[in-house]
Amino acid sequence: MKQGRLGAILLAAAIAACACGSVEPGGAPSPSNRAGPCALPDPPLRDLAEGRTIGTAYRSSFADGDRCYAEIAGREFGSLTTEIGTMTNTVAPAAGRFDFREADAVADAARRNRQDFQIHSLIWDPLDQQVWGVVPEYVRALPDAQRHRFMTDLVTKVVGRYAGRASTVTVVNEPFDQRGTLQHNAWWRTTSGDQYIVDAFRAARLAAPTMKLYLNEHSAETVSDKSNALLALAKKLRETSVEVVVDGRAERRPLLDGVGFQAHMLGGADQQPRTEDMRANLRRFTDLGLDVRFTELDVRIPTKDGRAGAEDLQRQARVYATMAGLCRQIERCTGLTVWGFTDERSWITDYPATFSGYGSANLLDANYAAKPAWNSLRSALR
Template sequence: MKRGRPCAILVGAAIAAACGTVEPGASPSNRAGPCDLAGPPPRDLAEGRTIGTAYRSVFADGDRCYAEIAGRDFGSLTTEIGTMTNTVAPTPGRFDFREADAVADAARRNHQDFQIHSLIWDPLDQQVWGIVPEYVRALPDAQRHRFMTDLVTKVVSRYAGRASTVTVVNEPFDQRGGLQHNAWWRSTSSDEYIVEAFRAARLAAPTMKLLLNEHSSETISDKSNALLALSKKLRDTTVEVNVDGKTERRPLLDGVGFQAHMLGGPDQQPRTEDMRANLKRFTDLGLDVRFTELDVRIPTKDGRAGAEDLQRQARVYATMAGLCRETARCTGITFWGFTDRHSWITDYPATFSGYGSANLLDADYRAKPAWDSLRSALR
């Protein structure tokens, strides 16, 4: 994200010192300090679940509130980019763990859970992001497959004992439930690449929780049906591991992550009953579920969100928190960022034209109505 952008183009701009404007519906400050927020933090309301946020160490550099709020108010930190292929393996023969280590160290200092995210991912609709480096794409299929399993082994082994959870494979399906024919799929021309990635992860860290992650699958659909079938296959497949000196067999999959990038415009929310029924299908397999990338983008005009949309956004956040709380095997929620100052939504305005203001806090770290509605739903 580009920093220091003019106030006139801040998506979801709120009370900005440089602009002197107030976003309709935003909560008043009433803060003792610039980074203070009212009431108990979400991490203290979780009741056995982990309420966390994606985190980038670069955002904390020179931004006191980003580091302070992330460390104080949330119970876990997840690598937003730190364990993606183009970050940890940017060039042939070189691994770079500086960003992932920085997130792990921040979580340790703050007595937080640490989670790693999106090891094997190749978004065909966003090739501009370069998640899979060109040198990896150029490898022959067999070599690319070996690179994949070696990558999983190296990353998961490094954080064994530090990370509680890892998203091994991210977004394998298209909207119709077919496997994406991405760089990783081409190495086996089947879902075998997914099975082998999970096998490598389980062998590298037998007790780490292994997640399969997908977007737009919160309701019952062709896509979530395919996700359910793959989840059952991975759950039914076991591998022999050593745990505390004892040999045992463990399944390849512990849980499914539902990204929950939600829309907060009028009539854009899925039915709560549909989401509840869908989650039950996965927990009935003995799997945990988690909302892994929750945000709620809402309509904006000239970079501003209206009071009605902010209230609707608050209700969506409360709905998702309520669903997790009522689902016995929901391990918690990870927000895909917590402030509009640092948001992937505002990073790509062309992708999300007309929408923004997706996070719990505005660009000046002031609470939106969603902050209080979230905390109420967690109580």
Template sequence: MWTPDELRGIMTDHIAAVVGRYKGRIDHWDVVNEPLADDGTLRPSMWATALGESYIADAFRAARAADPAAKLYLNDYSTEAVGPKSDGMYALVARLLAQGVPVDGVGFQAHLVLGQVPADLEANLKRFADLGVDVAVTELDIRMRLPATEAKLAQQKTDYAAVIRACLAVKRCTGVTVWGFTDSDSWIPDFFPGEGAATPYDEDLAPKPAYHGIAEALAPVTDPPPAKATCAVTYTVKRTWNTGFTAQITIRNTGTTALAGWRAEWAYAPEQRVTKAWNATVTQTAARVTATNLSFNASVPPGGSVSFGLHGAWSGTNPPPTDLSCTTGS
């Protein structure tokens, strides 16, 4: 049997050789894998028995020395939901960071069962990220009792999408890796008899609904179109006499947001001119007439309207205005 110092030397030499060999070529290393028992305590192993929890810190320090640029991860299964094992992992990571151990990230294997994606997955990822480490879903598969049915595959699609969205919702979640490309090479049937169909592709390499669930979850979110302020204008002659007329002009909000000001324009015949107006500022230059809101009637809610009026003088004929238009101030 080795002494603790001999065993520590064997471990750190191995890490130095492997990580050093690929220095600068590997982005992330799973430095220590599955260190915890289901109750969140240290899993019995040769390393834990001889060195205690210190072997984890030694492994990370050796990996950092061998490749200072690589990201170093601690990885385990059944830690996706808040519970005894994930609490144990959380406490372990907190202790390691307090000791200055270079833990860059925590991996959550996510070997899940159909319909059982933890409701607190996002919250759990976030609490680890709040410690100051990256998080990642590292071995995702979602198994079901065979045979697969349309209903089960639809649920699996929902489950895969839920995992992707949980990662996307946490800023420091760096990615999701599926464990097995297709159902033909999944490890699940060998370890869970009667279960399988756990990956996004079937045994014939065809994408399953789960694949489309992933794609839909990854699709960019598009912002809704901005609310528009638009208006329409109507012009009605209310009264005429031999030298003049009275008109009413109505501005209606035809958009989806309130108007914050409005402007109406039209053209008169040469023999027509405005003599007086109310509820609007009305000006006339040659045949062109412009009317703008006053302060009290500038705002018009969607579907609402405001009206103003004017007196005009005419000679000869009194035709309706032309080129009638409305623009908004918002």
């Protein structure tokens, strides 16, 4: 249950030819909200959200030459999130150089499609996957004090650039290990504690006072040592404020607006957490006055030779519906973001060694046809 982050980092920008027919699970043609090979049932998914936003992670390179990726992402979803465009190794690939091309492309696509734009994962260092190079080597080589200054400058520059365009930003991603201990990563070492997190959020708040600031974590959907630690950190950030100027007036605003629960779920038999446990956990956070969101939802299921069985596809469909229904039950749940929407572009299947025996995690298959999960999610949103 790791961050959709992963495949996002080093995936080649492969261009797939698009044989994008759409059928209902039983094989019958679907009514279409747009004629052509990228058709899906009416109305678009985004129109069913009822005050919540249903979004997807997005990479502009996937849209190049792939009509269905671009068309479905723009038509069906209410928000686009930078899959890799605002990660450190993408936006600051070399010393003294910033590269906003990918992030700008996602922002521009969201503007064209009249979608919400969200920034993902500014400060993150996955210790279990250093091969992805999320924190470039030139940053790791900096003395601690300089690396801390680089961190706050990075947050200031990225958040400031998209102030007024992005609604939310994941400032810090995955700070804890499974035991609820802060990971001793490249950012932690700058303060040897959680002060780096406080400083990153302070920089974000000052750079864009009205942008929603999120803390994001995986495998914290239920009450556990990890979610307990996340709750304590969220409380600290919520209770810490900074003075900003909004519409010409000085006011104090808290450093944290919401917590993202990644929701990389397992869809095999008896692998799902109890809905009651997730509901109780989420309400601990909303009781602090925080918004919550499922930020990277996918549901990986057992596969054999790349194919999933009918029972597992139906079980997957129920998990998607459960997560959507759970969000609807939580007043301060702002919605959900799927971490990709087609198995053609999936970080799960692109890392077979990491997820051996699992795949088929997304709402649409590799040909952009609706899986049972697509229809189940639509029904859950109605």
